[in-house]
Amino acid sequence: MRRRLLIALALLAGEWMAFASAAEIPQAERRSGATFMSADTLAMQNDDTANPGMLAVLDGEAIWNARAGIADRSCADCHGEAKASMRGVAARYPAFDETLGRAVDVEQRVNLCRVRHQQAKPLAYESRDLLALTALIGRQSRGMPIASGADPRLEETIRTGQALYMRRQGQLNLSCSNCHDDNWDRHLAGAAMTQGHPTGYPLYRLEWQSVGSLQRRLRNCMTGTRAQPYDNAAPEMVALELYLMVRARGMTMETPAVRP
DSSP states (O other): OHHHHHHHHHHHHHHHHHTOOOOOOOGGGOOOGGGGSOHHHHHHHHOTTTOTHHHHHHHHHHHHTSOBTTTTBOHHHHHOOHHHHTTTTGGGOSEEETTTTEEEOHHHHHHHHIIIIIOOOOOOTTOHHHHHHHHHHHHTTTTSBOOTTOSGGGHHHHHHHHHHHHOOBTTTTBOHHHHHTTSTTOEETTEEOOOOOOOSOSEEETTTTEEEOHHHHHHHHHHHTTOOOOOTTOHHHHHHHHHHHHHTTTSBOOSSOEEO
16 A cells, blocks of 8 residues: 555656746745635734734743843843844844854754853754744744845855755655746645745644744655655755745745744
């Protein structure tokens, strides 16, 4: 039975690849994942009193103001109110870290701050506290244009991310581009394939019944192609995140978004 399923999926992949043109989506045709949703889901996202992702933002506010670590300092002690100091920050990440000499995403930046300045333990990936803090930070960029990748020191990482995005992998031999560039708005199992723009992370996914990061979504896609997902915070994962943000440059941030 399993062998038959894999054969059927491979045949389906072959049908998709017949349409493949490996062409980037023109700027004028780029669409947020929100435009593929039902009216009810979109209304949920746009109403802060109904958007379940806003609960993570509220949790993030409490954590932002709580003292932690040996240094007994809070995020607010260094940065003040998140509404002011974090405005536009998420729209520029992943960004280059001077000390590490490489790109880091928002999750890594939060943990670097905890270790360096609070002398606290880093938060686990996909943990409630880390998602809450990154949702709070992302919320302060809502409505602003994505502006990632402007630092010339990120050029090599962007090229790496693009190569990973275009590379076929897994038992189904599919790349990210095959679905999100070449076959967007087609349907898989009744659901529309979006263009894959990361405009709203961390977001609340109805399928998960929880908030999740962009890395969680990328691992889901890799598992779907029967590929081995990269580890949390792996350089390949950060490179993919960066390329996706650069690919969506100029689009509007929606954090915390809601998706099916």
